[in-house]
Amino acid sequence: MKHYRIAVIPGDGIGKEVVPVALDVLQHTAEVFGDVTFNFTEFPWGCDFYQKYGMMMEEDGIEQLDKFDAILLGAVGDPRLVPDHISLWGLLIKIRRSMDQSLNIRPAKYFEGLASPLTAPKEFDIMVVRENSEGEYSEVGGRIHRGADEVAIQNAVFTRKATERAMRYGFQLASQRKGKLTSATKSNGIVHSMPFWDSVFDEVREEFPEIKANQNHIDALAAFFVSKPQEFDVIVASNLFGDILTDIGGAIMGSIGIAPAANLNITGEHPSMFEPVHGSAPDIYGKGIANPIGQIWTAKMMLDHLGEVNMGASLLQAIEETTAAGVKTSDIGGQASTKEVGKEINKRIKVLSGK
Ligand code: NAD
Numbered sequence: 001m002k003h004y005r006i007a008v009i010p011g012d013g014i015g016k017e018v019v020p021v022a023l024d025v026l027q028h029t030a031e032v033f034g035d036v037t038f039n040f041t042e043f044p045w046g047c048d049f050y051q052k053y054g055m056m057m058e059e060d061g062i063e064q065l066d067k068f069d070a071i072l073l074g075a076v077g078d079p080r081l082v083p084d085h086i087s088l089w090g091l092l093i094k095i096r097r098s099m100d101q102s103l104n105i106r107p108a109k110y111f112e113g114l115a116s117p118l119t120a121p122k123e124f125d126i127m128v129v130r131e132n133s134e135g136e137y138s139e140v141g142g143r144i145h146r147g148a149d150e151v152a153i154q155n156a157v158f159t160r161k162a163t164e165r166a167m168r169y170g171f172q173l174a175s176q177r178k179g180k181l182t183s184a185t186k187s188n189g190i191v192h193s194m195p196f197w198d199s200v201f202d203e204v205r206e207e208f209p210e211i212k213a214n215q216n217h218i219d220a221l222a223a224f225f226v227s228k229p230q231e232f233d234v235i236v237a238s239n240l241f242g243d244i245l246t247d248i249g250g251a252i253m254g255s256i257g258i259a260p261a262a263n264l265n266i267t268g269e270h271p272s273m274f275e276p277v278h279g280s281a282p283d284i285y286g287k288g289i290a291n292p293i294g295q296i297w298t299a300k301m302m303l304d305h306l307g308e309v310n311m312g313a314s315l316l317q318a319i320e321e322t323t324a325a326g327v328k329t330s331d332i333g334g335q336a337s338t339k340e341v342g343k344e345i346n347k348r349i350k351v352l353s354g355k
């Protein structure tokens with residue numbers, strides 16, 4: 001019997017609605033499969049916490065999280081209470097950076113029964129490897145010069161180490177999948193960083209001659225995601241390009257409320273963090289209608305990461321069966337509540353466990 005200690009940060013907005021449902025599904029999965037237990041420890045960090053204590057997490061928050069096997073996070077941000085650059089950099093980005101979660105892995109895949117905006121959705125199955133530590137999200141040289149001729153400056157930073165790391169991970173992933181890798185670039189318009197990105201790509205691809213590798217400019221790639229998603233396998237992208245592309249990935253599945261993500265620490269020195277692609281959705285918070293699939297699929301990625309691939313596979317199958325049966329929240333064309341979707345997924349997990 002394996003025991004896992006999971007740090008749970010519901011965060012803000014719909015994070016507080018979808019995380020309890022994902023925990024319930026995880027607990028149920030553990031019970032019906034019977035070979036693991038989960039010990040969940042919740043941390044009340046987020047914008048409410050900031051209003052009380054003037055900080056997004058406790059001062060020793062990172063040390064506290066370091067003791068866990070994995071971190072499950074909902075969403076961070078309530079711009080009505082705290083400006084986003086304070087809340088996100090004080091919690092979400094702080095954890096990603098302090099725990100060396102250098103890669104952000106985000107799938108997008110066709111699901112039967114989903115209300116995709118594509119007129120004739122074909123089966124697609126994409127993995128985006130998003131560089132998660134630098135690029136356009138660098139803290140180097142950022143400043144606002146006030147006064148006359150105001151100007152804001154921010155440096156994009158692309159180190160060889162982080163660029164190679166993302167690309168090598170992408171190639172390795174492609175070799176376990178359909179053997180195709182696409183690099184998201186913009187070397188036609190971004191003069192310094194993207195030609196560098198391309199040159200590293202050209203070097204790393206030499207190590208993987210069996211992989212069909214190509215590159216697309218991010219603007220065209222964004223359009224191809226909508227017009228021919230079935231042509232892609234693994235995509236490697238910079239921090240910002242990967243961010244934007246994976247919201248599109250959610251949209252072509254039917255809703256960004258479905259898309260999951262894993263912030264991976266690949267050195268094993270710190271826990272990895274699992275959080276859906278979507279945010280705290282203040283526009284629907286409190287109505288009980290948030291789609292919990294992104295959070296539950298994120299929990300599946302956590303199970304896979306912990307090595308519990310059988311439970312992970314059943315969880316994804318239970319999600320797919322639930323949407324195919326028409327049990328869906330309103331963002332994907334149904335009428336079910338957040339909690340109802342969780343309950344229906346639990347029923348199917350029980351059947352799939354064979355117990
Ligand atoms: P958002 O993802 O919260 O919402 C965008 C749109 O998608 C909204 O219309 C929302 O209702 C809908 N949506 C999102 N998740 C959904 C779900 N599970 N079910 C149904 N509909 C869903 O993006 P935003 O509005 O740009 O940001 C809101 C706040 O969240 C901001 O503070 C932002 O910084 C933050 N944010 C946090 C994260 C994170 O913590 N990982 C990610 C993105 C945005």
Ligand code: IPM
Nearest residue numbers: 077088092093243277278279
């Ligand atoms: C995401 C989010 C974050 C990001 C924001 C909220 C800082 O959009 O996880 O996709 O850009 O990484």
Ligand code: MN
Nearest residue numbers: 243244247277
């Ligand atoms: Mn995003």
